[in-house]
Amino acid sequence: MTTYRLGVLEGDGIGPEIVPASVLVVDAALAAAGGTAIDWVGLPLGRSAIDAYGEAVPESTLTALAGLDGWLLGPHDSAAYPEPHRSRLNPSGTIRKHFDLFANIRPAKSFDGADAVVAGTDLVIVRENTQGFYADRSTYKGSGEFMPTPDVAIAMGIITRAAVERIAIEAFELARRRRKQLTVVHKANVLKMTTGLFLDVCRELAAGYPDVAVDDFHIDAMTVHLVRRADDFDVIVTENMFGDILSDLAGEIAGSLGIAPSVNSSHERAMAQAAHGSAPDIAGQDVANPIAMILSSAMLLDWLGARHHDATLTEAAALIETGVADTVRAGTRTRDMGGTAGTRDFAQAVADTVKGLR
Template sequence: MTTPRPYRLGVMLGDGIGPEIVPASVHVVDAALAAAGAEPAEWQELPLGASAIDEHGSAIPESTLSALAELDGWLLGPHDSAAYPEPFRSRLNPSGAIRKHFDLYANIRPARGFEGGEAIAPDTDLVIVRENTEGFYADRNTFAGTGEYMPTPDVAIAMGVFTRPAIERIARAAFALARRRRHEVTIVHKANVLQLSSGLFRRVCLEVAEDHPDVAVDDLHIDAMTVHLLRRAGAFDVVVAENMFGDILSDLAGELAGSLGTAPSINASDDRCMAQAAHGSAPDIAGRGLANPIAMILSSGMLLDWLGRRHGDDRAVDAAVRVEDGVRAAVRAGVSTRDLGGEASTDEFTDAVVERVGAGA
């Protein structure tokens, strides 16, 4: 069954290179939907980031959160919260606030080498499934406040939180994804030292594995996993990890596959999804037409795939395939931005992708 109406998608440009790479992604999504014979998306731009502080007195205004709740999905550009004036700099950043507000518990981060690119490990083709709501991240593991505090000026304490329900749902997401790929899951943990917390993560993931006998399972300590990624990245399919371990591994995998500029991701719950590139706002190149839009474009394609699978919409899934194929065809043809060794500007690369999306790559 296809969706009965056009998708309503939110656009938050963010800071730095966001106003360049997010519109590029909108352009590609529009082209992919048209090529797939789908209804065009209805876009709604919403304030977020430094410009929202200037205009609304908040980096993530309540009006933005309210509007997001009424939309089918969202594109979030990078933010530069470290550059915000106080008190905004010390508050939960816009991305974290959205993830927490909507309980976007799954951060899905694929890493796949580009033919024609300059990947360190071009055979990389894996997905990091990162638990997104607790673990060792102090801004996510408490209902109010954070799990980090200082009882004295010379003592800092950070709290890690691991709960069975959160582990179960991220494990099920990982195994469901593996069933659409190569039927392999690697559980990453540190249960030899963190026997209770990381041990619970490993144990619950293995319990979920029993419900998926068609999926091969192994597990590795986080330190060993970094070595294995460097030596044999192409051997991994789906990797499931708690928050901090997943964050570190996905950056490493992204670089092995080519560049953080090519590293996409979505943040999702069972009924909501946000496309967000894994990289930062790169303020040093903002406004110069140098930004690599690949990660944001591919993230937008992942959103289309998520929407298509949720709504049984084959055209949206087809559009998602067209987005990735178009990006890869452009790189394969030698069109890329400077960080990948090319000479194309942000707009020139985007135009090359749009051309190939329309031509079926």
């Protein structure tokens, strides 16, 4: 039996609820698929790590992550950290930057039996994760923001050909495996050199993917298109900040931000992380929706399955996706989706459903 070592970083807010819920479902799916085991490695991160180690992401955590096959990252509440930690790069940004996790893959898919703004939504946003207009990720050292005077604040937005090429290739390859349609989102009519370069490089690479239909929209127009006809889109590729905004919008359009999963990856490593935040207002109440974290974990299994040519992991990922969809369709939903199930009960229902699929 193959054993993989996966990190567990519960984080802040609802993290200690939704991350264990995901571990429960992953274990159930792997047991159903057979042939693979997980050695779960708990690691400190977030406010509890500040209290115990003096850092939100201790150096020991980064060192341990480097020796693992992947990890589950819970949400963080860095806005509530004491200084100087509040002003530093947040935990997820620290990990993404340290391991150069350049691709943030964020699906948005509606469920049968649950309300969605646009029924039939089934798209994936491929977000460049290291540059763009998020200043804290645009520089080797420093925040990328500065104030020459107390009344002037400046942030750098950086786009490089190399970064666009590698994220565009990820997007084209994904589109080729799906419905063979790729949409490039930019603002090249105003940000002519930066997002203009993003658009140009994507168009250049399109020549190598003649089987993929390519179109493009300005970011402001794209928000309108998603609200009106999200079901028309397949794979969307864009820079860092645009991708963050669009994926939150797409999650709500599909039914709830609580169902919005994501995986952050390089060619060597991957991290499961729900697209939503830590929701401190509902932390500890057993009402948080664990779907986004559960599906993020499934995406990690699928990524690992492809990387290691392990069909058991790929099958387990598919079982989780089916198990979540069947559970929602059967009427078990959390409060944000109009139901009454708690976090633990929903996760157990998915685990039970997954066991019954084999």
